[in-house]
Amino acid sequence: MTALLFSCKSTQPTANKASDKTVEITFLHVNDVYEISPLEGGKVGGMARVATLRKELLQKNPNTLTVLAGDFLNPALISTFKYEGKSIKGRQMVEAMNAVGFDWVGLGNHEFDLDEADLQKRIDESKFNWLASNALQNKKGVLEPFSKTVDGVKVPFPKTAILSFKNAQGKSVKMGMFSIVLPSNKKDFVYYGDFFESAKNTYDILKNECDFVVGITHINKADDAKLAEMLPDVKLLMGGHDHDNMIETVKGVVIAKADANAKTAYVHTISYNTETKTATIKSDLRKINDSIPQDSAVATVVKKWDDIMDVAIVKAGMDKNDVVAEVTEPLDGRESSMRNGHTNLGDLIAQSMTAAASKPVDCSVFNSGSVRIDDQISGKITQLDIMRILPFGGKIVEVAMKGRLLERILETGLKNKGNGGFLQWDKITHDDAKNEWFINGKLLDVNQDYYVSIPKFMMEGKETNFGYLTYQNPDVIKVTESDEKDINDIRNDVRKVLIAYMKKM
Missing domain, CATH: 3.90.780.10 (5'-Nucleotidase, C-terminal domain)
Known part of the structure; x- marks a missing residue:
């Protein structure tokens, strides 16, 4: 059964002058992020800079979603250490992502590097939404969605999401999302449905419930292209797994991936005309470097974990x-x-x-x-x-x-x-x-x-x-x-x- 998660954002007048008939939705899209700190001597990447860019985009358009297309809980040097007597195993990343304000994530193969118990801890600690169209939890042969415990209640990951957006004039649009991951990390507690079939099935349901559909994918770029040929009415595939930025259009479907470790991020703007029922997409690759100030609140979280790692390295005899x-x-x-x-x-x-x-x-x-x-x-x-x-x-x-x-x-x-x-x-x-x-x-x-x-x-x-x-x-x-x-x-x-x-x- 496909789970539908309905979410709504009310908007205030935006800084741009979009048509009264147009609703704009912005995605800040990163993928395969293993480090919360800047790299290359502090020159590139860093979650604190992603947070600054997010705030900038939200100021321009309240209809902004920050998305990570899989692979963030592992691997990282700090995840190999312990803190407060427990293995860190991605805890630093979830805390940093919570501070940034991520909205949605898709599963990547490296999420399943963690054992079942540690993965559940990271899921429960997260404040963002998880979307999983083809990956299920295998509990001794019983398949069910992965879930997050919120206030003592298990909330299953949806297979699909439908989000509603409005412009300043009250015109609204419904957008559907699905998310798939390749089955390259076999674990007893994970069941992978065929990602092509799962994407098609979820799209077939979504297309009748919303105005347009986008996907979060964590598959090889060749498979992204094949998926685009299968589902030419999907507007955008925000991808991961490949670590170098790329963008191409296949059968009218925009496929994009940013550089790993948030060295770059894609900013996708979808403009939907509520009268003609058509969508246009503009995608800009933004460099995440020292030209972007670091958000102070997120930088504080990053420093906390940098200090923890420093202590752990000394204890490791290094x-x-x-x-x-x-x-x-x-x-x-x-x-x-x-x-x-x-x-x-x-x-x-x-x-x-x-x-x-x-x-x-x-x-x-x-x-x-x-x-x-x-x-x-x-x-x-x-x-x-x-x-x-x-x-x-x-x-x-x-x-x-x-x-x-x-x-x-x-x-x-x-x-x-x-x-x-x-x-x-x-x-x-x-x-x-x-x-x-x-x-x-x-x-x-x-x-x-x-x-x-x-x-x-x-x-x-x-x-x-x-x-x-x-x-x-x-x-x-x-x-x-x-x-x-x-x-x-x-x-x-x-x-x-x-x-x-x-x-x-």
Whole structure:
């Protein structure tokens, strides 16, 4: 059953001079936001600047909605720490978003990085609305909507929303919304309906109940385009999942995504003519940078959590201000780079894994998705930078394996181009024309044994399309692990591996 949530906004006269017959609705749209603080030395991003832009837009048009199109509860360095005896797990983000005044969010795949209990806590702490058209909670085989507890009452996430808006002259319009997420994060407590089918079903209901429909999507841009072709009467798809800004029109449907971490935001203005029953859309990409003042109330919340993280870093035995190296060429940790090709940062991490091995390895590989900084960094590199690069940490193991398994691993990495399962490596080359692999300069022999340095996370089959890669795989000969109790063995934490290597540069 589709849940309809009715909401109404009354408006005061606006600063613009829209026609008496026109109702304008403004969206402030961001997606894939993992950091509440500004990045690049404070120059870009930051929730306090988003709040300032929101207030500016609301002053111009009270019919303004602030929307986040999925991925905000994880990952972030601070989420890996504890506060008041409990794992933070996105608590800082919800508090910052509440302070900003977000109106609506869609689910992203990273929301389900949290376990069921922690996710429920974050949902209950939120003051914004959640929309979920294809994701349901799986309670031991019983499917029901996720819900937020408000004053002791469970309020289920709607599959659709219908919002009413008026202009200064009292002309009104009804807008429908749906929200879908891709099923890339499989969890026992989550059921994903087919997002194409769910979008079509919700649209078919909404189109008879409102004047026009928009969608919040957290899917690949290719699927956004396919969805637009399926539903050409939808006016706007506010997307996430892809981390670089883009905008295109497919079959008359505007598809837009902003840059991750609120480096940019899209401002969409929909002008609906109540007489002709037509809508026009204007989309402006706004840079979120130091030209925008920081809202003081939100900045206070951000500083609170920055201070909490500082204390946690010290407790973790790290020195955030310790300079581990100084580099002149920017280290490229942008997801658009690392998930589609090899970067100097990827090379550096893989080389550090090779150097840290207990005995010489034939090669080293790791998943690009473990790098989360989504930025380029240069100059003095501190331990805090390393922790932001690799917030999950994680153990590095050494695996003796058959060549045929190594070949399969490398081929899977290539097939994962565009997602976190794309591999970075050391002592490996690939001849694209012949599709041949070379290990330390020699053609890979599927019948030979190889000694490989690799994250334990990958060896547990947890990365995309690597389900076959486990300790029980018959082509795994032996796995050598460090003693977790040995605080001097840097292989217990890839961040310490990278720090040790960079200090020797």
